[in-house]
Amino acid sequence: MIKKLWLISACICASMVSYGQRVGSSPEYIKALTAEWKGERFPDGRPKVSDAILKRLKNISIEEAWGVLRNKGYNNQYEGEWQVIWPDSAMTGRVVTAQYMPLRPDLQAQVKEQGKVEARAQQGGTNSWPIDILQPGDVYVADGYGKIADGTLIGDNLGNSIYSRSKRGVIFYGSVRDQEGLEEIKGFNAWIKGQDPSYIKDMMLTTINAPIRVGRATVLPGDVVLAKKYGTVFIPAHLVENLVITAEVTALRDEFGHQRLREKKYLAGQIDSEWTEEIKKDFLNWVNNYPGKLPMTKKELDDYLKERNY
Template sequence: MKLNSRTGMLAIAITFLAFKVNAQTIPKEELIYLTSDWKGERFPDGRPKIPDELLERAKHIGIEEAWTILNNEGYHCQFDGGWKMVHDDVPIVGRALTAAYMPSRPDLEKNIKDRGAKQGRKGNTNAWAIDMLSKGDVYVADGFGKIAEGTLIGDNLGNSIFAKSGNGVIFNASSRDLDGLRAIKGFNAYVRDWDPSYLKDVVLTGLNTPIRIGRAIVMPGDLVLAKSEGVVFIPAHLAEKVILTAEFISLRDTFGIQMLKEGKYSTGEIDNQWTDKIKEDFLKWLDKNPGKIPMSRAKLDDYMKSRTW
């Protein structure tokens, strides 16, 4: 029985490894299938392409609101915290381009690099995802939490990443050259730690595939929202709903705070189910403050029709 059990476990491990190697770049049809709830535009490789307008609006929503909305939708594994950053005050917002790394072994790494060379890929495997980046992308990588000799980038690759994407990185791994990365204006990196070592015994096994980042799952094309609290990965098909709902909550809170400061309503009234009078005053406040509304008024009005307040 022990032999059969061990044989079975070995077979599972070999099957998993074969899948990872074959899934270095996920087939377009598979990616479209896995993200079939997304009905919008896609990149040529099949990755959902969230509109730039939504990316810009997402910069102004909070982690807590996004997490709460996703949690209410049944998405309970989309946040991870415990990061070290280049800058505490530079958020990262964009579309996820994912990569998975594993401990290397000579035969596997040789085969992966040989096939990569035939596909026109150049350099070490940690540079392959960088070559695929476009404006608005966020390089999200699972480096199995490796710190020493797990430094996926330094300042050279950091400059290349920012030049291609105008964005930063999220690594379940480490990075090096912190001072050099700090010098890249607008760039940020969320990593597990900093280390002076060079990358060693690490190989790319998945590119544009579903990956795990701590306690979160990330799909290619997810909306990445990274702020000081941590990182939330918003499924592409829920991006607009999360953003719109978070924007409404922000408007509601801004109005409520103003009413409290003016003494028009009590804390108990604002922090409870709103009366028809408060709702009426809120609508009047919106009319007087169109500049505070981040979405179109038509979208806001349509959203409020289904809102339970």
């Protein structure tokens, strides 16, 4: 009898969860999605990658970041062929995701009802909901399924709100309107698939901070994005610190190798293959006398090199 009552209770709970499908993912769900992250988190469950790492990531090339991820088996984290408002300005940040779909009235009604339960703003469109939760350092990433005309997720009003909250910009697999106005927001940047003067129409928000697809890439809430004029790379939070130092060391190795090749101290084949003990010692001496400021601390570099056969 007790077992039967327990099963009935479980079914009722499952039914309630199904009926009350959230628009914004719960902290527990986000923690489960990002379980390999062991550091600090935001109240919404997203990994809180440090500002210092975000700053260092800006200096990493798209190719270096992509290469580190590929070596770790993450083959679907890059998307290119963007229109960028300010192509020469890089952007890094912690991802907030949003999923949009073609409008279906019954589903949109359910989303709006659930929005009331989650205390989301009832004035204006649901495309403002992801903006309302942005924190400093966040990047708003949305799958607008490539819709351009009538698919404009923001104009300059929402653009100002985004920048005031996050001090970042947006990455939309979709479009924006009033690009001239967006360009006037100092510090704001956008990676988009197009722009159009039309308003958003016949599309709807379905989820916030759930997994989304951005072109070739799979993106999770709490990922860290590296966005440059050459493309965007979405980095799992638990990999970003290792990715940064790996790419920084690779850049130092390249700088050393290029210098020694110009000096004709080594042959190209020697630099382009596994280094001899002589070259390794030369590299360590070169690093110890590096004329500029190293991107990492000396301890970080020493710890990294101890574990690598370079």
